[in-house]
Amino acid sequence: MATTVAAAHSQVATNDDSQASSTERGSKPNVLTVSHGDDHIQLEKAATRPDIHDVSQAHPTLLRTTTSGTTGPPFSIFTSTQKKFIVFMASWAGFFSPVSANIYLPALNPLASSLNVSSSLINLTLTSYMVFQGLAPAFVGSLADNMGRRPAYTVCFIVYIAANVGLALQNSYAALMVLRCVQSSGSSATIAMASAVVADVSTPAERGSYMGFTLAGSLLGPAIGPVLGGVLAQFLGWRAIFWFLVILAVAFLTIFLVFFPETARSKVGNGSIPPEGWNMSLMNYLAIRRIRREQMSDDHTPANTETTESLPKSKKRFPNPLASLVLLLDKQVAIILLYNALLFCAFYDVTATIPSQFAKIFHFNDLQIGLCFIPFGVGSMLAALVNGQFLDRNFARWCRKLDIQIKKGRDMDLRNFPIERARLEIAMPAIYTTIALILVWGWLLEINGPLPALLVILFFTSFSMSIAFNVTSTLLVDFYPTKPATATAANNFVRCLLGAGATAAVLPMIEAMGRGWTFTFLSLVLLVTSPLVWLNFRYGMKWREERRMKEEMKARMSVVEDGGESMSGKVKLGGEKDADAQKREQPVVEGGAPELAAVMKGDHGNGRDGKKM
Known part of the structure; x- marks a missing residue:
């Protein structure tokens, strides 16, 4: 089962690499279109090519997605x-x-x-x-x-x-x-x-x-x-x-x-990323323990830790009371x-x-x-x-x-x-x-x-x-x-x-x-x-x-001043993404890794085929 989970992550990353080819289109040489399934994100390329991930973390409203189809991950995987x-x-x-x-x-x-x-x-x-x-x-x-x-x-x-x-x-x-x-x-x-x-x-x-x-x-x-x-x-x-x-x-x-x-969403995305530490409920904890035991018994090897290692590590910040006053x-x-x-x-x-x-x-x-x-x-x-x-x-x-x-279950650009x-x-x-x-x-x-x-x-x-x-x-x-x-x-x-x-x-x-x-x-x-x-x-x-x-301008200026050296994500002009970018993806696990999906939903009673263990 450990191999299945790892393979699922690898398959998702491979699919994303093939789908997220970044090419310059149309008559706008300074506009980069990044495609992900039926979602399209258009970004203006700054002279210093700021890191998109850094921008999106600091200013989430900067990146706007317009959904043109019913495919792609839902806004939330919760039923x-x-x-x-x-x-x-x-x-x-x-x-x-x-x-x-x-x-x-x-x-x-x-x-x-x-x-x-x-x-x-x-x-x-x-x-x-x-x-x-x-x-x-x-x-x-x-x-x-x-x-x-x-x-x-x-x-x-x-x-x-x-x-x-x-x-x-x-x-x-x-x-x-x-x-x-x-x-x-x-x-x-x-x-x-x-x-x-x-x-x-x-x-x-x-x-x-x-x-x-x-x-x-x-x-x-x-x-x-x-x-x-x-x-x-x-x-x-x-x-x-x-x-x-x-x-x-x-x-x-x-x-x-x-x-x-x-x-x-900064911790679990649309619900498809398993939580960690304080963010984990008792049901999540029991489900993860069960899966790790099954992995060890099936593979006779230590439990694979790729699932938790693939999560983006967010910075811990002291609560800022001025954020609401601003x-x-x-x-x-x-x-x-x-x-x-x-x-x-x-x-x-x-x-x-x-x-x-x-x-x-x-x-x-x-x-x-x-x-x-x-x-x-x-x-x-x-x-x-x-x-x-x-x-x-x-x-x-x-x-x-x-x-x-x-589109039911899909977010909208307002x-x-x-x-x-x-x-x-x-x-x-x-x-x-x-x-x-x-x-x-x-x-x-x-x-x-x-x-x-x-x-x-x-x-x-x-x-x-x-x-x-x-x-x-x-x-x-x-x-x-x-x-x-x-x-x-x-x-x-x-x-x-x-x-x-x-x-x-x-x-x-x-x-x-x-x-x-x-x-x-x-x-x-x-x-x-x-x-x-x-x-x-x-x-x-x-x-x-x-x-x-104003938020977009402020975000661009702050990233340029910080001296970002490459397009983020890290999304490259040739359509390739590095390992860090793959880790930031929040895929919906619907068939490739039932074990991971069970952890996400806190369901620790179903096995690989959806049957009771």
Whole structure:
């Protein structure tokens, strides 16, 4: 079997050598066309012939591929069932950050009494949580893009579990404040990584549906968190809240470590490269051990190590928190993030006022207030389920309009595709519906409106807001498919910092202006700033192309300055590739090496003929 695996690699390399003949074509003497099956890559030859691999590693957006056929490797080798499991786990992970923020709300009064501090000081723990909720993903997002998703998730949940144990055992306000910050740091990056996981396994044509399911967890947290917190605080005490989070996190981490595959394309490509080290799940590890034992028993020789040796060795980089902040300098991204943050402020202002205002109007206890969040949760979940279908269908409609064929399982070059319009056409109605509903919400509170009416408005507000959030998150991944965790971390940074300020200001505003005028002011802010979205709708494609050209120019200049001496890959003018270039290939193993394919998919129960061993 060892010979079979080695032969498979050799055959793939040989086929690639014969297919990837590099010749200069047409009337452009400075353009080199590299063919790989039905894929074609055109590169301008610099005077110093920079190394393409170096460029692609530093600037992944520089190399653009236009697929002209249905052959060649698929975007992801994960099956539909595997993708659903991956997205479910990412959604579950994304549930922890918002639920930790909101499950805590019904325990504010018991905590203040237990620690002998004022309610104002306890409320500061909410603000500090949101501040770190915005800061931490800037570090972890960069880590996830450089080191892989599994190491980043593992570190986050170890920190999160330790913080919750400390919170359950602490007896001082200082410990509460510090540990809440640590808890936020451990959980907040999971939302950014959820978007990154979706970008790893889904094409633009199917991304809307997967993003919808992924964001369901993060949107469900604020809705059911207060319900869970109210029940636990009412019957078991406030410490039970943190023990509950410990149990839930340990259950997740156990399943994650055993089954969740590495999806980062910088580590496993389309899933066809076996992971190594931290990036390896227990199922991957057992499959590799089984194959090595079979190799030794069949060949009576030490296990062949060509499989792991053929992987490209990526450089280990310390997480760069500035990577996500740099994205804010781009006008297109800044506009999207600013308006999304304003919507997020309104989202948190609505939820933050429910406990205090419902207690004053209806004299509810903590459990009753928690139950009032159920319509909010139902609206968020429903939006997550249906909005993905809206996005994918509108994407398909634009493809038909532009006479573009969607090839299932194949990535698409979005350079000449109006992805901004395809996405924002779904967001626009939701945004203006949200503005109207927030206005109605405020004046219903002002007149101490009937509870059923308030709950209905709460349901539709959460539904429309969640659609807008989903569209924005999906669009960010479309903009930065090679570094989605970093892009989503930038989104988290802006919206959480603004949300922290809005949450701290909303109750003083209600005391000064009244409920009706406070939410009227919020509605006017959203209405006045809504042209920002229209600017992206109108000029987004132009801005995106300008950004791409700047990135290409920067990449070329940096490689030329570094003194690259040969065409990369290393792709040579005669059509030959050296051994290093062959190692960088990410072939789909569909028949040449079943043993390797089993490792890639984590299937350690099938043999060479697909039968049970």
